[in-house]
Amino acid sequence: MAETTSFTIEQFYKFIEKGKLMSVRCTECGKVMLPPKPICDECLSDKLEWKQLTPRGKLETYTVIHVAPTQFQSLAPYAVGIVKLQDGLKLPGIIKNVAFEDLHIGMELEIEFDASLPSKWPIWPRYYFKPI
């Protein structure tokens, strides 16, 4: 049981801090999960391993947020989207370095890792998407 405790959101963000995008693979059925979960959501096994993903993919959908929550006020307006990674998994996040009118479904994006925030529960380092 001890090793299942490490398949956590905290560990995912500790990898982000090191510039690695990691998913969790079930060694029983082969399902790959992003975000990491401590039990395979397909076969319920807890026999898992970390699997590194290529930090690039295509934009599946997007929006530009104008009315932001308190902690994002200074950033607004900002673009966010969901990216389908080359490995087939999906990840949401802020898209930087792009003019809003250039945003389009299918555009190629890569992840930029930002380790400026400490990895301390629940304050995580952020990752961003940017055009390739």
Added chain:
Amino acid sequence: MKGKPLASIVSAGLSKFGKMKGLYGRELFAQAAKEAYERCPNLDPKKEIQALFVGHMGESYEHQGHTGATAADWAGLTPVAAMRTEAACASSGVALRAAILAILSGIYDVVMVGGLEKMTHRTTPEVTEFLAMASDFPFEQWHGITFPGLYALMATAHMHRYGTTEEQLAHVSVKNHYNGSLNPKAHMQKIITLEDALKSRIIAWPLKLYDCSLITDGASCLIITKPELAKKYTDIPVHIIGSGHACDTIGIYERESYTSLRAAKLAAKQAYEMAGVSPQEINVAEVHDCFTIAEIIAYEDLGFCEEGMGGRLVENGETRLDGKLPVNTSGGLKAKGHPVGATGTAQAYEIYLQLTDQAEKRQVENATIGLSHNVGGSGATATVHIYRRG
């Protein structure tokens, strides 16, 4: 057995919806309860109501949790068995489901089910933050994705895949504002034009102010009984004949589709099968229009039209009050308002009025079968209920 009543609504109440200055959520709940008591003179609430199920989303708004006991207290029902359900915007849809199961268990004969939320005393950024709690924290909220932002992601995908237009989204808003203008309890009684909607400021592109439901204070409730007891309390009960409830991943990004809600489709399938009715047999529906795109997706998930045709359905006027299938006759979350925890049973309240000929200026003629569709968060919870005039 198909179409067999699961439980029966014998009365219902709704507080005024709006900016209810100086009133706590529990006081609004008391308003709703009082209306339900007065509507049903054959019922002695003190002696006959055995339990209370109450939907409430957030402690943050009023710094108040423990809502089951609090609402029971202010409705004069202490010491009945009271509990709160929380499923974001589907909190009272889930409460209704729990109340039906409680009646079906045989333990209770008569229960009250409702919901409440007090929101308008908070600033917009605060409410934006509180509402976002219905979505995933470490991957969505943490990356600045707001609640309108999640539905905007669905809208962008729907527009791209099916050619849905911003004008079609605006049609939902115009329709629901018109309906709200006929509902004295609606938050807004203002008729708007397509131009008003399209020119309103952007909240999360492509969603504008008039694509978003209102931040509202309000409460709602129903009194439901075992079906065989319903006629003791009222000449025209409304039987609940179908109930569906399903969930999906909390994060929208884990889902296969951004253009339909799997939980809503599953809940609808369960409810239709239980009720033994088809989508074409529904006479009136209240659907979860937290954003205009959500109403368009609801048409498709509920089988009112083919996938991708929701925009055209509203544009062609088919869901207007004078259309083939009137949707959101109350004004919906858009104009009646969306006091989150109160919404599920507020939808049931409107269906109750419609099926008992009490909807006044917005009455749908000969309505006998109704449906309500309540969605929590970005679709991680959905309930669908089907009703028949008794």
